[in-house]
Amino acid sequence: MTGLSTPAPEEPDRVGGYRIVRQLGQGSQGIVFLGEFPAGRQVAIKVLHSCFAADSDVRRRFQREAEIAASVATFSTARVLTTGFAEERPYIVSEYVPGPSLEELIRADGPRSGGGLERLAVTTLTALSSIHAAGVVHRDVKPGNVIMAPEGPVMIDFGIALALDATTSITGPMGTPAYMSPEQFTDQALTPAADMFSWAGTMIYAATGQPPFSATTVGAMLNAILNTQPDLSAIPHPLRRLVAACLAKDPADRPQASEALCELIGGDGARRAPAARAGLPSPRHIRPAAVWPQRVAGLWAPRRRRPRTGGRHALRPEPGLAASPVVPGGEDRGDRPRP
Known part of the structure; x- marks a missing residue:
């Protein structure tokens, strides 16, 4: 606003x-x-x-x-x-969320870089993950709809948002052309992948102060979105790799918000296929797939406890096996008793 x-x-x-x-x-x-x-x-x-x-x-x-x-x-x-x-x-x-929009902030203070740009990417991906988890496609993700609040960025304006279970039909492209995905100009069904394309454009604006696509006519703008790729040289790795993946022309080739978020913070969330098709290297910090859902969802894995050797909850030996004796000063992890 x-x-x-x-x-x-x-x-x-x-x-x-x-x-x-x-x-x-x-x-x-x-x-x-x-x-x-x-x-x-x-x-x-x-x-x-x-x-x-x-x-x-x-x-x-x-x-x-x-x-x-x-x-x-x-x-x-x-x-x-x-x-x-x-x-x-x-x-x-x-x-009421006080603060300027990302668009106003960039105009006043210039592009973001380094940790500031990465924090912006993480917080906006977190917001999109929550929006998509609610079954909603925002449809107008852009710098003007990201408020830089004191507690962190907040996405606003669901005026043209679309619930994934909506039965109403809205004809014609809706959104801000420079940040719209290719499928928003067609009769394709919109999915959260459309927001990911717009998010990538928003990150380009944050890093450069320029929209991802610019043209003087609607036809030229449409041609640029459908057939060209923006310059990503101002965006550092690994964010550049994710932005490139989200700019894929085919919605099926774009990572989900939660996947992009996981990979950006160091997990195994984002699919490697979109990046491979974009000709970009896979990150070296990938963790096993079983690890990242716990990290992102805020879950925790119980710490492995040492077996107790006394009391009513002591570990009982299996039938036919003698329990190892433990003496004071020894450790309760199978150490043999000291003479």
């Missing part, structure tokens, strides 16, 4: 008990305001444009946005607090 201004005269002064402080930005569906509760709590309020208020399909999609955002883990997105209607215009009240 861009722009900070006071509400226009025709906009409401209050929405759902919240006082409108200023306008934060606007998109194709609605206007986003900074609201404040009497106790001082600040929230973000997205109100549907008045011209769409009578359109039942748009209202249904707007309500669906709230349902989708509410289904995603709150560490990845702004938490939805409530929904309602203001003079027949639906609105969504969500947690």
Whole structure:
């Protein structure tokens, strides 16, 4: 979201008990305001444009946005607090996430590099993993929809998100052209792989300050996305390898968000096939496949304990085998007794 201004005269002064402080930005569906509760709590309020208020399909999609955002883990997105209607215009009240967008930050401070770029990649992949785990395709991953909050990046704006079990049909390409995947320009069914292509473009912007594809006409932009590859020389390894894999023209060749995250942090999550097809070397830090799911999911493996030699829980010898005696000063791992 861009722009900070006071509400226009025709906009409401209050929405759902919240006082409108200023306008934060606007998109194709609605206007986003900074609201404040009497106790001082600040929230973000997205109100549907008045011209769409009578359109039942748009209202249904707007309500669906709230349902989708509410289904995603709150560490990845702004938490939805409530929904309602203001003079027949639906609105969504969500947690206010302070901070500039990634697009605004890069414009002001320049491209990211080194550890800062890798941390951005890890946190945004974590957010996408959570979004996809909820059965959602964001469809508009771009620098403007990544808020650089004090606690870390947060993905916002599910205005054109698609639930994988959705039965409604939306025709025509939707998204921001420079960051859209090839299949978003066709009639192919969209999967989380589309977000991975857009994520790769977002990382290119973060590293260079330039969009992955640029052209003066829509036709030229489409040709670039379908037939060319962006310059990845500014992106360090191993991130460059993952970005290249996510830019594969075939959605089936792109790694999943969780796989890319695992490989970036040193596990065996990402598939090697996309990287091999891209002509890039496999990383040397690959761990056994049985290890990485525990690392990423936060699971832990119980530490192997030494067998107890006394008390009611002592290890019992198998029938026909004599237990090794243990004397004070000896170790309880099979050491023979000292004379």
